[in-house]
Amino acid sequence: MLPAVVAILVAVNLLNNLLAPRAYVLTCVAATGVLLFVARRDGLSWSEIGLGRASLRPGLRWSAALVAVVLLGVAVAAALPAARPAFVDARAAGLAGSAVLVKALVRIPLGTAMLEEVAFRGVLYATLARRHGVGAAVLGSSLLFGLWHVLPSLGMLNGNAAVGSLFGSGPVAAVVAVAAAVAGTAAAGLVFCEVRRRSGGLLAPFALHWAVNSVTLTAAWALAG
DSSP states (O other): OHHHHHHHHHHHHHIIIIIOGGGHHHHHHHHHHHHHHHHHHTTOOHHHHTOOGGGHHHHHHHHHHHHHHHHHHHHHHHHOGGGGGGGOBHHHHTOOHHHHHHIIIIIIIIIIIHHHIIIIIIIIHHHHHHHHOHHHHHHHHHHHHHHHTTTGGGGHHHHBHHHHHHHOSSHHHHHHHHHHHHHHHHHHHHHHHHHHHHHTSSHHHHHHHHHHHHHHHHHHHHHHO
16 A cells, blocks of 8 residues: 555656646646545545544634634745745746736645645654554654655745755755755645644644645745736
């Protein structure tokens, strides 16, 4: 089961970042379905995956609170001059308003957040928890979540002014920046796992993931304009 899930994620990562980036949302939706099919065929229940009915009500409460925290945090950070460089992102600055809406309301929730939560806090987490316990599930899924971001992080030095100024330029700087991105996203994976554990399912980490990505993208675009 675990090798099959990892193989699917490696293939999806290559498709999304190198081979077929334009089919990103379609690839993510299809991969989500395949992962859920594999998990159910392996005997995992919807509750183990984090999609049980009992998790819906607490998930909604957690989601509302977490989205509010993200909105407040980004608003405060955007208002502080010292934090402004973190929002300077060439990828966001070059987008039209309609493209930002598509990313925030389609690409991020149906692509990024849905696939990554189902894959890492859903299927991988449940698979590892059943065989090795919750501790292994948290650490293993978070480490793989960090490694998942190696390819997407390769362009950070040129795309984000704060990252470029922090790490500099050149091959060594690129390696250090990628390593930092892997460590940072692995740490974020630990947070998402804790939200999943406390809320009882995937709805709350999905909402947090969507809010962080969409709100920061929108803030970067707005500040650039």
